Structures are given as structure tokens and as C-alpha cells.
Amino acid sequence: MGDSTLPGNNPRKPALISSPATAWTLLLLVFLAVHFAALFSPSLLDDADATHANGAAHMATSGDWVTLYVNGVRYLEKPPLPYWMVAIDYRIFGYNVFATHLPETLGVLACALLAWLWARRAYGERAAFYAALAMLTCFGAFLWTRFFIPESILTFFIGLALYCFLTGLDDRRPARIYGMYASLAIAVLAKGLIAPVFFLAAVIPYLWITGEWRKWRQLRLLTGLILFFAIAAPWHILAGIRNPDHGNPVGNVPTPGHVHGFFYFYFINEHVLRFLGKRYPHDYNKQPFWVFWLGQLVWLFPWSLYFPVALKRAWRNRRLAWADVRYNASDTLHFLDARSSAHEAAGMAARVRFRARTGLLLAIYAVFILVFFAISTNQEYYTWPAYLPVLILTAGALGAVEEAPEAGRWLNAKSKWLTGAHAAFAIVGIAAAIALCSGLWASRHLPYVSDIGTRLAHRGVGDYSLASSHFFDLTGPSFAALRLPAALAAITLLIGPLVAWILRKRGHSFESTVSVAFTAAVFLIAAHIAFVRFEPMLSSRALADTINRLSAPSDQLILYGDQADGSSVIFYTHRQALLVDGRSSSMIWGSCYPDAPHIFLDDNDLLSMWGKGPRKFLFVPGEHYAHVESLLAGRLVKLQELYPNTLYTDRPL
Structure with a gap:
């Protein structure tokens, strides 16, 4: 049946997850310390951050909720939902950085809540806690919400659509199915046609592999599509009417008085031609193949430490998991404990099937997104939607491994796969702490300089068209402006990973994993302090x-x-x-x-x-x-x- 450790089977729960209220008290504290506290600084950054904020500000002041304008000029390339949310914020909180970044920060919290709900049903309380904690402490989720982009909002609504799809079919609840269509439509308004592409790329193979396509009537295709278009279509239609073709546009290059309207620009130029690398203007970049894949380990750190464990467990369970995907409760009761009641046995079988099908659906979804952007033009944050499925799957595997009996198991909480990951983290932490201390020592006699840009190397990695280009400009002298965050990060990386490794060796698996997450949380606080020091260079x-x-x-x-x-x-x-x-x-x-x-x-x-x-x-x-x-x-x-x-x-x- 896949894994002998079923959701909810372990009677001994760590105190921190003894109840949802206790677990979420800690999770909310992490959210407040890492994400909410970072809403007030630095000021809006030049480039995409303030550009998008200007579009939302025009909406708030003009009352035009259809066409975006930036500096008085039509800005047609983005769908409206993030700008609607920020424009409403401006009317409530004023025109400031807090109001600008609040929706995407709440998007991270919403993703954590969804991860908790999904992992709790599929894998149990421990995995649910880990999944939510991972969303709040992984590097990518923090880094790519420092400026105004809709990725966290998109991630939540596509994830919600997939969750409604899976639970709607499993529970035969039409309301969930309609929630799927509504969530997907909202995702379209957040980021465009990428939302249904990602959704269908996961759902269609899933339906074929599981044989669930036979339940197509439960998907309410006609009424569901009516609901989808009722939500997603009106803005697109109005935008097309208000921004038509002008003159006699020829080709893909606009000239004054001759320009393609919204429909061509938005659907062809911004979707199809962007994917093919032929969008005009060519003001974007593509990461080298190896950099792209290595980056995923960084953006999902520190939880990427557990990828080898999750992959090892998935490989060992592959045949049993495949059987779990397609079975039904009546076919598998003979695998269950004969002492269980029929009701308990059926419930256990349902949980096993949901776990297996969760693994299949989320794996297809995550792999498609990663491969899609490995082929297409990309920025580092484009793979944000893959964070949710990858972290849920990793948390599920980690929770199952930690709850496995110590005797007679090929992979448990004291396995070398886990202790080795922690040892590697400790080594990396010590090396990073030494590097930070070296930079602090080299700059010990230099005065503090508020304009850190004068101390950077300006190496121009990726011609500064990548979101992380400025990371490569750091120099020894620049540490004169980064003493506090560098010292905090050095202490954190020196102590946290060592403590986690010692706890793992002593059999305190839950405490060890939480120590890794807390290490990441404190490091991200230090990173934000450093980010604020870059304000004079990144914001005007x-x-x-x-x-x-x-x-x-x-x-x-x-x-x-x-x-x-x-x-x-x-x-x-x-x-x-x-x-x-x-x-x-x-x-x-x-x-x-x-x-x-x-x-x-x-x-x-x-x-x-x-x-x-x-x-x-x-x-x-x-x-x-x-x-x-x-x-x-x-x-x-x-x-x-x-x-x-x-x-x-x-x-x-």
C-alpha cells in the first residue's frame, strides 16, 4: 500500500503540533517575523517594483480599472488582479511600500495555509506543519516577494484550483469543482494564460493515468466553463475594446500611429512570442541551463536539503505507490489490519489513495513548470508556482520518514540520508560563516558608507536583466555597510546547522527539522536588514x-x-x-x-x-x-x- 505509516497513525505528536491552534501560533509568529515585518522597508525599488506600483496608483487615482497606465502611457502587458488589490490598498493605507507589497505577502501566507490543509489530509499533522513552515522559510518565497510581482498570488490560486479538483472528485462535492473553475479564473486575472496551461498540464495526464477521466461528468464542464469565463473574460473583452488596433500595423514592431491592439499584444506578443523568445522588445534574459537548475536548489533552500531523502523514498515506493493511485477501497481491504473495523479500514484506504494521488498530481505539476521554464525565456522567480507542490511532497516524505519505526525499516529518522543532509548543511553553514567573518574582518577599518553602491564591483552579471544580478556585485569593502546583518547571519549559520545535526544524531527528529527552519528564518531576517542597506542603490x-x-x-x-x-x-x-x-x-x-x-x-x-x-x-x-x-x-x-x-x-x- 505504499507506506506503512498512514496519516494520523502515530499517536505521539510533538507538542508544537498537538493541535492546529498550537501549530498555527508558531507559524504565524514566523510569518510576522520574516514576512510581515519586512513590509515597511526598503522603499519601492526602481524597475519592475515601482513601475507596477505606478500602474496601480493610476488606477486608484483615475478610477480606470480596465487599462493600466504608467507615466500616462498605456501599459498593456499585465493582467489586472494584482493592480486592483494594490489600488484598493492605496485607498485604505495610502501610497507607500506597505500597501504595495501587502497582497503578495498575504499570498505567501495563503500558500502556507493551503500547503498545511493539503499535506494534513494527505500525510498527517507533522507533514502539514513542515509544509506550511517550508513555505514561510524557503529562500525563494522570501526573495521573490521583495518587489511587486504576482507570483505568490498566482501560486495560491492555481494550487487552490488543483486542491479543489482533487478533493472535489474524491469527495464528490460539486461545490469544490465550481471552486476549481473560480480559482483558475482568478489565477488568469493574476498572471494570464499561464494559469490554465499549468493547470491542464497537470490535470490531463493525471486523469489519463488514474482512469478518473471516466468521471468527466463530475467535472461539470458546461456550467463550470460558464463560471470560468464569467469571471475571467469581462476584463479581457473590455481591455480589447478600449485598446484597439490603430493605423495599419505591420509585423510585430509598433510605430507611432500604427500599433497592434490589446488582443495581439497581450495574447500573441506577451504569451506566445515571449515563450518562443521572439517577443518585442527583447528586454529580458534567459539563464544558462545549469544555472537555472542549480537555482532551484537555492530558492527552495533549506528544504532542498531533504530532496535526496524524498527522491530515495519515492524511488523505493514507486511500484506500491503506482498501485495505490489506481486502487479502490474494496480491492485493498485485505491489506489492512484485520482488527480494524470496516469503517476504519475504509477510511484508511481512502487516505492512502488520496496520498498516492496527491503525489502523482503534484509531481506532474511541478515537473511541467520546471521543464517549461527551463525551455522558455525565464527569470529566477518564474518557477515560484512549483515551490508549493515541491515543498508539500518534500514535507510529506520527510514526515513519513521521521515517523517510521526505527527497526526493520530501510529509511527512518536516523538514516544516513538525513544525518548526511544535516552534516552537509553544517559544513556549508560553517563555510558561509567563515566567508562572512572574512568580509567583516577585511572591512573592519573602513568607515560605514550609506551609499553602498560606491563599494560594489558592478560586474553586470546578465547585463542586470536577471533579478539576482546585483548579488554578484558584493565586495569586501561593501561589508562596511553590512556589518550588522553579516554578523547576525554568520552567528546563525555557525550555530543553527550544528544544533540541527546534533539533534538529528540524538534522535530528536522533529526538533532537528524545526531548528533548520528557524535557522533559515533568522538568516532571512538578516538578509532583509542587508537588503534595506541596498536601498540607496536600488531605489531613488x-x-x-x-x-x-x-x-x-x-x-x-x-x-x-x-x-x-x-x-x-x-x-x-x-x-x-x-x-x-x-x-x-x-x-x-x-x-x-x-x-x-x-x-x-x-x-x-x-x-x-x-x-x-x-x-x-x-x-x-x-x-x-x-x-x-x-x-x-x-x-x-x-x-x-x-x-x-x-x-x-x-x-x-
């Missing part, structure tokens, strides 16, 4: 504050280059910016509509208006610094420099 909030302090309402804001490079200036000044050489990236398509604002300038326009009319504030990214200094030589008044950006005005104050 300080330059925006200078403009707000010195400007009059009639003064003009000018950005040199792409608006994304100074998007936080636009957000915090609440001004529309003129863009010099800025018809690029996300601005191209919207700028070609006939009603686009006249905000796109060239060098000659800048020269002719500089020093005339209202005062000008010019934001210049580092890559354009030398050109602007040459172009406006002798006519620039430097107000503030915050690496890599500089703020000028066109006349003395």
Missing part, C-alpha cells in the same frame, strides 16, 4: 524627496532613458516625467497610440528646453552620466548623487 526615493523639497507645482521632471530606471522617482513625486530617449522597453507599445502624451523627447528637445520656462529636474542613470555631462556641459547644476544615479537642475537654486 532619496532623490524624489529632494525634488519634493525643492520644487514648485509648475516645475518639470525629466528622466533620461527608460522610465523603469527612475520609476520610484515618478511614484514618490506623483509627477508625470518627460522621457529623453525613453521610447523603449515597456513604453514602446503604449507610446505608439495616437492619444499617447507628448512626453518622449530626444537630445535636441532637451537642449532647446534646458534653462527655459519652468525649472527642470533631470534624473540621469549611471549609464547615461557621461553622455549627459557632455551634452549639457556647463549648463548643469548638480543637486544630488546617489550611486548610480544623479539629479540635476537647470539653474541655481
Whole structure:
């Protein structure tokens, strides 16, 4: 029947999971310390974070809940749900970083709750606790909610759709099936057509393998699809009507007055051509194959330590698990303890089947996502939806192994597969602590520098088009600005993994696993402190504050280059910016509509208006610094420099 340790069979529970209330008290404390406390800093970052925030801010102020606008220009590439949520936040909490990042942070908590519910039914209390704790402490879930992207929201709603699908069929509950359609429709509004692609890629093979396709009538296809389209279609239709084709667009490259409308841009350019690597403009990157796969171990760390155990257990159980996928309770009662009542035996059989089918469905789902983005163009956070199934499966395997009897088992809580993983973690922790201490020692005589950008190497990994590019810019001198978080991380990595290894060796398996999670939680707190130290480099909030302090309402804001490079200036000044050489990236398509604002300038326009009319504030990214200094030589008044950006005005104050 797969595994002799069935959900709920172990009568001895650790105190921390003795009841759902006790377990969730601890889980909520972890959430508050790691995720909620990080909502208030740093300020919004340039690039995607503040760009998306500007779209939500326009919704909140204009009342247009259909078409996104960024800096007054149509921004058609994203579905609306995350922006609706943030726009509502702005009306409640004001225009700030807390309101911007609250929905995605709550998305992490929702994923943890879903992981707990699913793992509890499939694997038992211990695995449920581990699954929720893993969602709250894995590195990727924390890193990729530091800026405004909808991945945690998408992950929750696709996961909820899959859970409703599985339990709806198992329990024959039509309400769950309709919940599946509604959840999937909401996922479409969160991230687009990727949601039904991922869902169907998991469900169709599952139905074929298990033979559940014979229950197709229970899926309520007609009424379910009506519900799905009733939720997902209205916005898409309205967006298409309000953003039609203009002129006679030819090919995939828009020109002023000639541009494909929403339907082509959103469905073809942003979905099909992005997958094929032919999207216009080509302002994205693709990780090398080996980096992509190695990255998954990092983003799911420290729980990736248990992958060998989970894979070993799955391989050893593969034949029995396959039998469990297809069996029914009446066929397998003879495997059960004869002393059990018929009711208990049937319940146990149902749990075994649900466990096996959970494993099959989630494995197909996770593998498809990982392979899909290994082939497609990708960013590090694109595989976020795979975190949920991988962590549930890992928690289920780990819980079953820890609860297995010590005698007569090939894999139990004292197995070398577990003690070896902890020994490896201890070695990595000691090595990382030594590296951090080395950096602290090398910078011991250097003064603290608030502008950490002046101490970085600027290696330009991936041409800074990857979300983690700046991680590779760290240098020894940069530790002068990172002393507190580096010291906290070093102590944590030196002590935590060693304690977990000792506990594992002594047979305290639950305490050992929780120690690993707490080590990760404290490390993530240290990482957030370090992240805040990078604010002067990643956010232009300080330059925006200078403009707000010195400007009059009639003064003009000018950005040199792409608006994304100074998007936080636009957000915090609440001004529309003129863009010099800025018809690029996300601005191209919207700028070609006939009603686009006249905000796109060239060098000659800048020269002719500089020093005339209202005062000008010019934001210049580092890559354009030398050109602007040459172009406006002798006519620039430097107000503030915050690496890599500089703020000028066109006349003395």
C-alpha cells in the first residue's frame, strides 16, 4: 500500500503540533517575523517594483480599472488582479511600500495555509506543519516577494484550483469543482494564460493515468466553463475594446500611429512570442541551463536539503505507490489490519489513495513548470508556482520518514540520508560563516558608507536583466555597510546547522527539522536588514524627496532613458516625467497610440528646453552620466548623487 505509516497513525505528536491552534501560533509568529515585518522597508525599488506600483496608483487615482497606465502611457502587458488589490490598498493605507507589497505577502501566507490543509489530509499533522513552515522559510518565497510581482498570488490560486479538483472528485462535492473553475479564473486575472496551461498540464495526464477521466461528468464542464469565463473574460473583452488596433500595423514592431491592439499584444506578443523568445522588445534574459537548475536548489533552500531523502523514498515506493493511485477501497481491504473495523479500514484506504494521488498530481505539476521554464525565456522567480507542490511532497516524505519505526525499516529518522543532509548543511553553514567573518574582518577599518553602491564591483552579471544580478556585485569593502546583518547571519549559520545535526544524531527528529527552519528564518531576517542597506542603490526615493523639497507645482521632471530606471522617482513625486530617449522597453507599445502624451523627447528637445520656462529636474542613470555631462556641459547644476544615479537642475537654486 505504499507506506506503512498512514496519516494520523502515530499517536505521539510533538507538542508544537498537538493541535492546529498550537501549530498555527508558531507559524504565524514566523510569518510576522520574516514576512510581515519586512513590509515597511526598503522603499519601492526602481524597475519592475515601482513601475507596477505606478500602474496601480493610476488606477486608484483615475478610477480606470480596465487599462493600466504608467507615466500616462498605456501599459498593456499585465493582467489586472494584482493592480486592483494594490489600488484598493492605496485607498485604505495610502501610497507607500506597505500597501504595495501587502497582497503578495498575504499570498505567501495563503500558500502556507493551503500547503498545511493539503499535506494534513494527505500525510498527517507533522507533514502539514513542515509544509506550511517550508513555505514561510524557503529562500525563494522570501526573495521573490521583495518587489511587486504576482507570483505568490498566482501560486495560491492555481494550487487552490488543483486542491479543489482533487478533493472535489474524491469527495464528490460539486461545490469544490465550481471552486476549481473560480480559482483558475482568478489565477488568469493574476498572471494570464499561464494559469490554465499549468493547470491542464497537470490535470490531463493525471486523469489519463488514474482512469478518473471516466468521471468527466463530475467535472461539470458546461456550467463550470460558464463560471470560468464569467469571471475571467469581462476584463479581457473590455481591455480589447478600449485598446484597439490603430493605423495599419505591420509585423510585430509598433510605430507611432500604427500599433497592434490589446488582443495581439497581450495574447500573441506577451504569451506566445515571449515563450518562443521572439517577443518585442527583447528586454529580458534567459539563464544558462545549469544555472537555472542549480537555482532551484537555492530558492527552495533549506528544504532542498531533504530532496535526496524524498527522491530515495519515492524511488523505493514507486511500484506500491503506482498501485495505490489506481486502487479502490474494496480491492485493498485485505491489506489492512484485520482488527480494524470496516469503517476504519475504509477510511484508511481512502487516505492512502488520496496520498498516492496527491503525489502523482503534484509531481506532474511541478515537473511541467520546471521543464517549461527551463525551455522558455525565464527569470529566477518564474518557477515560484512549483515551490508549493515541491515543498508539500518534500514535507510529506520527510514526515513519513521521521515517523517510521526505527527497526526493520530501510529509511527512518536516523538514516544516513538525513544525518548526511544535516552534516552537509553544517559544513556549508560553517563555510558561509567563515566567508562572512572574512568580509567583516577585511572591512573592519573602513568607515560605514550609506551609499553602498560606491563599494560594489558592478560586474553586470546578465547585463542586470536577471533579478539576482546585483548579488554578484558584493565586495569586501561593501561589508562596511553590512556589518550588522553579516554578523547576525554568520552567528546563525555557525550555530543553527550544528544544533540541527546534533539533534538529528540524538534522535530528536522533529526538533532537528524545526531548528533548520528557524535557522533559515533568522538568516532571512538578516538578509532583509542587508537588503534595506541596498536601498540607496536600488531605489531613488532619496532623490524624489529632494525634488519634493525643492520644487514648485509648475516645475518639470525629466528622466533620461527608460522610465523603469527612475520609476520610484515618478511614484514618490506623483509627477508625470518627460522621457529623453525613453521610447523603449515597456513604453514602446503604449507610446505608439495616437492619444499617447507628448512626453518622449530626444537630445535636441532637451537642449532647446534646458534653462527655459519652468525649472527642470533631470534624473540621469549611471549609464547615461557621461553622455549627459557632455551634452549639457556647463549648463548643469548638480543637486544630488546617489550611486548610480544623479539629479540635476537647470539653474541655481
